[in-house]
Amino acid sequence: ETSLLEYTVPGRRLPCLNIFPGKPTAAVGAFVPHPDVGVDDVQRSRMLAIRGAMQHAWSGYETHAFGADEVGPVSGDRKQDVWGGLGVTLVDALDTLYIMGMARARDWVATELDFTHLGKDGDNISVFEITIRELGGLLSAYDLSGDDAFRARAVELGDLLLPAFANGIFYTQFNVFKQTKTMNGWTGYRGLLADLGTLQLELRRLSDVTGNPIYAERGDAFYDIVQREGSYEHTGLFPVHFEVESGTFSTSNSLITIGALGDSFYEYLLKVWLYSGQRQSDAFLRDLYNDAVQGIETSLLRYSKPDDAYYLQEVTIPGFSGQPKQDHLLCFVPGMLALGTLTDTDPARVVKHLDMAKKLMKTCYNLYSRQPTGLAPDIVTFPGFAVADSRYRLRPETVESLMYLYRVTKDPMYQDWGWQIFKAIEKHAKTSFGYGAVLNVDSAAAAHVEDKMESFFLAETLKYHYLLQSAPSFVPLDKFVFNTEAHPFRTRCKLKSTNAAVELSMQFPNRLKIPLVLVLVALFVGLQIYIVSRLDISPTADRSFDAFSRPRRWKPSPSPIAVAQKSAAANFAPRQKFIPLPHEGVDETQIARQDAIRRAMQHAWSGYETRAFGADEVAPVSGERRQNVWGGIGVTLVDSLDTLYIMGMHDEFQRARDWVANELEFSHLGRDGDTISVFEVIIRELGGLLSAYDLSQDNLFKAKAVELADLLLPAYEDQVFYTKLNVFTKRKSMNHWTHYRAFLADVGTLQLEMRYLSDITGNSEYAEKVGSPSIGDAFYDVIQREGSYEHTGLFPVHFEPDSGTFSRSDTFVTIGALGDSFYEYLLKVWLYSGKRADDLFLRQLYDDAVAGMEKHLYVHSVPDDAYFLQELRIPQMEGTPQQDHLLCFVPGMLALGSVGETNATKAAVHLDMATKLMHTCVSYYTRQPTGLAPDLMHFPGFDVLNSIYKLRPETVESLMYMYRVTHDPIYREWGWAMFEAIEKHAKTTFGYGAVRNVHNLTDAFIEDKMESFFLAETLKYHYLLQSAPSFVPLDQYVFNTEAHPLRMNRQD
Incomplete structure (x- = not known):
């Protein structure tokens, strides 16, 4: 003992204990x-x-x-x-x-x-x-x-x-x-x-x-x-x-x-x-x-x-x-x-x-x-x-x-x-x-x-x-x-209904139990059929916001903010403060897992807070303060705000909030001659501030987001933004290692943040082509004007800013690195904006892209019985049988796109692709002795081309979507095995570090690097995977590519 x-x-x-009048409670089994x-x-x-x-x-x-x-x-x-x-x-x-x-x-x-x-x-x-x-x-x-x-x-x-x-x-x-x-x-x-x-x-x-x-x-x-x-x-x-x-x-x-x-x-x-x-x-x-x-x-x-x-x-x-x-x-x-x-x-x-x-x-x-x-x-x-x-x-x-x-x-x-x-x-x-x-x-x-x-x-x-x-x-x-x-x-069971039939069934359980269940099931099914046939709403859509915002702990009272008067914000809806109730609707196993993941967040946050609070990163092995990785604007802190909030880490969130209020400032940017990555700053810093505002309704975060976005406006020109910007001198350029070309993933991944910012401020400048400069949605005009490569529905990853066209040589097509989140945002901007008729082109672009994936990129490796998405060199249209970890967001995207899809055949095809690609992405992990995934694989054979695990979130992100769409618990089990591997091999004194040599237990080595996305995305998606679908529900929130949830504001 x-x-x-x-x-x-x-x-x-x-x-719980159902109590019937005049009868003892039935035996409930030993604890x-x-x-x-x-x-x-x-x-x-x-x-x-x-x-x-x-x-x-x-x-x-x-x-x-x-x-x-x-x-x-x-x-x-x-x-x-x-x-x-x-x-x-x-x-x-x-x-x-x-x-x-x-x-x-x-x-x-x-x-x-x-x-x-x-x-x-x-x-x-x-x-x-x-x-x-x-x-x-x-x-x-x-x-x-x-x-x-x-x-x-x-x-x-x-x-x-x-x-x-x-x-x-x-x-x-x-x-x-x-x-x-x-x-x-x-x-x-x-x-x-x-x-x-x-x-x-x-x-x-x-x-x-x-x-x-x-x-x-x-x-x-x-x-x-x-x-x-x-x-x-x-x-x-x-x-x-x-x-x-x-x-x-x-x-x-x-x-x-x-x-x-x-x-x-x-x-x-x-x-x-x-x-x-x-x-x-x-x-x-x-x-x-x-x-x-x-x-x-x-x-x-x-x-x-x-x-x-x-x-x-x-x-x-x-x-x-x-x-x-x-x-x-x-x-x-x-x-x-x-x-x-x-x-x-x-x-x-x-x-x-x-x-x-x-x-x-x-x-x-x-x-x-x-x-x-x-x-x-x-x-x-x-x-x-x-x-x-x-x-x-x-x-x-x-x-x-x-x-x-x-x-x-x-x-x-x-x-x-x-x-x-x-x-x-x-x-x-x-x-x-x-x-x-x-x-x-x-x-x-x-x-x-x-x-x-x-x-x-x-x-x-x-x-x-x-x-x-x-x-x-x-x-x-x-x-x-x-x-x-x-x-x-x-405790006794809490009555969830005052329906007379339910109360009658409690008084006479043996006689009415089965008939009532059948009646209720029949009513439910009939209701779903009516909804689908008459209202064009999918029965699988998660519409549980009301339930998750009621008991157990709080019931949010209406707290509407002022509706902006400008036309760009006309559809903006009043909102309520989000109240986290993560244990609602889950069993003891999931609660225990949630608690373990929350402790991992506490461990990572503690290392950052004690050693590098306000810096961009903490070194997880040495504990060194890394002040300026993304511009010296506290990126790990801001990127983590909504994770802290969602996990109920109230004191940590409050301390982080106070730092944003009192210490976060942008006036130093560019004065040292350095440029910032506009893409990374928008998805991590701006996205983090917007999501923190959305969840907490604290106007401080909105004010800081507006301040940052205004500083980034000079990066936009001729319907695209330039990747590198010196905020102080206003000079902008593309990355030299791309031959000064833009990336599809960069220029096509800011529209969600910009639309949201326009909605909460009433300033259409961020999202739409109103006046000068042209920002956000302007790139979608380029997309429609240029069209996809050879009508495949897919786009080259390189864009020529001088000519305003996509590269036709020395480039390639991929849904992985350099192209990934462009396709993700075609779907998510469509969903965020309430599926407006004006945005129907986004859904069409998304559907065309998925058809292009299936026809040109979707490959079956027979020896491995594994489906993967190859890269395609152009103009040769030659396939390269490799897939990177970043591409593992695709199963989740396909699953999300199937929700509400009115074409049953298309929904089935997309979900089948999602299921098969999900198996492959999980196999990245299960085939390695560490249980962690390499960054790049080659087929056939799942050959490791890059053996580092960078704490990436894409696979668990997709597992979260797959579970919420299919409700198959296998996805939770796969995610839990991944989390346990992270705990075992990536945990350090001051956080978690990238793991080299995931295919070699004896030579696994932890790098002194913890990206902010580990706290913003990886741990958040692990937590949400083990939570009920009604917690931060998919019919109410769209996640930006850094896992920052933004509430849908525009409705049909």
């Missing part, structure tokens, strides 16, 4: 722990260390106090009856043991756990503690394992507790034998808010697993009181004391707090709502929660300026006098706020709640980091973080919130904070027989370990530490709700 490898067998996708899926070596080693701590704590308990309530961690004493002699540490730890792969306690529960002695000694039990620890532990063990022994014991215990309820509440102290009940004397025999409002989740779960509604009814009765009484002076908050006799909340000699005595009531308003499938009948819980958070912000949230810290004060009532103190229990709040954002549909509220969560999280972490032991006191006062209670009781609340904050924001800082806390526990709280509460955390010299290890240390603290370092797909938040003792319960 020293390795996680024995616990990595993937479980099947976890279902199979596979904790090291989706984590890197650092997280894996941390998880092993945390698991080792659990083994140490469990060993002390198992050896010295097995079956007792607690073990003395210093003395090893058996503490039989702390909570009633119910083996509370054992039962409370069951799910932690299971999750960590240490299942050794089940037999004791089945054969030794006994409740018959309760109360015979005259003692009462704490109904609250027994419910959250013992009942919760049994229910969670059942949920995870599917073992009915746990459910049976849970029912037995639940039935024993029912008499503790009366008059809509339960009594805190209960003698099971005598059936007597009372409140705690130290509360003045009043009920406590946290007690009365924290059993509803467990009791609802018990009703669901048994089909007996009585448990939920007893628990929910208190919610009737809450709604009847209302909050204190309409603040959304409730006094912590409840008067049993009058059935009302105390309005004197009480207080309001989200900490001790009040805490978990507010937690359960949210969690019961989430557990129950967010049903309309429970919407009052969501409303109570939102009102409470508003009250927290208004009445309790305070800022200690000397400490730069936000905290939540206590308020005494009456008088509403604030006390500037905060206890450790209150540190669950950041996690609660973060969890609440996952299903909130109000974007403004989401931003506000998450901001509060982050601020309070920082304060809670500082409770630890400010102490010499690195452990938190139980109570502090402000200002000064003054210690009022110096004990660290092994409490879980801070690491609990860190787990939620990490899973919601994906910021690894929270994992690192948690790791520091864990190391401090190991250093100061570890004993011979477990871990003990630490006295005097504010003095390393006087720190002393108490002989007390609460069961929640095993049930909560270590579990949350373990989950914090795990992938978010491990015990995921959309499938489980954790009770206040960290026991995960599987």
